[in-house]
Amino acid sequence: GQNIDQPTEMTATEGAIVQINCTYQTSGFNGLFWYQQHAGEAPTFLSYNVLDGLEEKGRFSSFLSRSKGYSYLLLKELQMKDSASYLCAVINDYKLSFGAGTTVTVRA
Amino acid sequence: KAGVTQTPRYLIKTRGQQVTLSCSPISGHRSVSWYQQTPGQGLQFLFEYFSETQRNKGNFPGRFSGRQFSNSRSEMNVSTLELGDSALYLCASSLASDTYNTEAFFGQGTRLTVV
Numbered sequence: 767g768q769n770i771d772q773p774t775e776m777t778a779t780e781g782a783i784v785q786i787n788c789t790y791q792t793s794g795f796n797g798l799f800w801y802q803q804h805a806g807e808a809p810t811f812l813s814y815n816v817l818d819g820l821e822e823k824g825r826f827s828s829f830l831s832r833s834k835g836y837s838y839l840l841l842k843e844l845q846m847k848d849s850a851s852y853l854c855a856v857i858n859d860y861k862l863s864f865g866a867g868t869t870v871t872v873r874a
Numbered sequence: 875k876a877g878v879t880q881t882p883r884y885l886i887k888t889r890g891q892q893v894t895l896s897c898s899p900i901s902g903h904r905s906v907s908w909y910q911q912t913p914g915q916g917l918q919f920l921f922e923y924f925s926e927t928q929r930n931k932g933n934f935p936g937r938f939s940g941r942q943f944s945n946s947r948s949e950m951n952v953s954t955l956e957l958g959d960s961a962l963y964l965c966a967s968s969l970a971s972d973t974y975n976t977e978a979f980f981g982q983g984t985r986l987t988v989v
Contacts (some may be wrong), residue, residue, distance in 0.1 A: 799978075808878075808964060808980035809917075853917065861930040862907065862978065864917040 768792045770865035772854050777871045782844050786868045788837045788854030800828050800839045803867070809853060812839065835861040844872045876900065876983035878967050886987045892953040895984045899946050899967030906948040907978065908940055911962040920963075923948055952986075960988045 769791040777785040797816040801809040815821055815830035815837060817819070827840040841848055851867040879898040887893050899906050908920040912989055918934040923942035940950040946967075961987050966978040 799968075808982050810980070811977040825888070855917075859930055860905070860907075860922045860924070861919050861932065862909075862922075863919060866916040 768856065768858075768863040769858060770854055770863060772852075772868045773867040774866070775869045775871070777873060778843055778844055780846060780872055780874050784841045784844060784870060786839045786841070786854075786870070788839070789867055790835050790854070790856050792835075792856050792863065793856055794858035795832065795839050796857045796859065797854045798828075798830055799857065799862070800826075801864075802838075803851045803853060805816060805850075812852075833855075841870070846872050846874070848872050849868050861869070878965055878979050880963075880965050880981035880984050882984060883982065884985045884987075886989060887955050889955055889957060889988055891955050892951065893955060893986060894949055894951045894971045895963055895965075895986075897948045897950075897965030897967075897981060899948070899965075900979055901981045902978075903967035903969055904946050905976075906946065907943055907947070907966045907968075908950050909966070910934075911964055911983070912960075917964070920950065955988045957988050960986060962986075 772788045799814050800812040803809040813828035820829045825842045832836045849872045851869050853867045854865040855862050875984045881896045905924045907922040921931040921940050922929050926942045937953045943947045962983045964983045968976045968978045968979045
């Protein structure tokens with residue numbers, strides 16, 4: 767079975783840093799994705815990790831530890847437009863399993 | 875380039891009816907996946923197709939089916955609709971062939987309401 771956990775909600779101040787954790791227990795693992803979804807819109811790709819370590823892409827970074835079944839998404843220099851749901855997803859054998867998503871609210 | 879196109883955007887059906895949703899992937903993309911999104915369950919994987927072959931499927935009843943055509947366009951069908959089938963149905967396409975690290979591009983979805 768697939769079990770992917772992430773916090774339901776997080777709130778942070780504009781300009782701050784927020785870290786969204788994701789833990790997973792899955793029957794197989796071919797990589798982990800992070801997606802961003804604004805209300806009423808389609809999810810958009812943020813990052814992909816398959817090897818342990820940190821991947822940095824502008825203000826967003828994603829970390830993976832396969833031995834711990836753990837990933838995090840780090841959002842730096844938060845902007846109001848970063849208010850959205852962030853989805854952690856594990857791919858195994860062409861099947862993408864999503865966590866329930868973390869709603870991040872950025873306050874001025 | 876044009877994105878993933880899903881039609882229709884909104885649909886209202888009655889319990890017991892059947893529905894067909896359509897997805898046109900980005901040109902050149904041969905993998906199409908379908909997902910159901912509800913407030914309670916989040917995004918749930920339905921099935922994935924590549925070159926007209928279903929490579930994996932989620933844990934949904936047999937009332938949910940899909941297919942992919944030679945031009946990579948895909949359809950999903952839900953028969954004998956139930957109230958619980960009301961959801962946003964999302965389609966995603968990618969270049970993925972035998973690798974996993976390709977980004978999936980999502981369409982805007984079809985909002986299905988069953989009454």
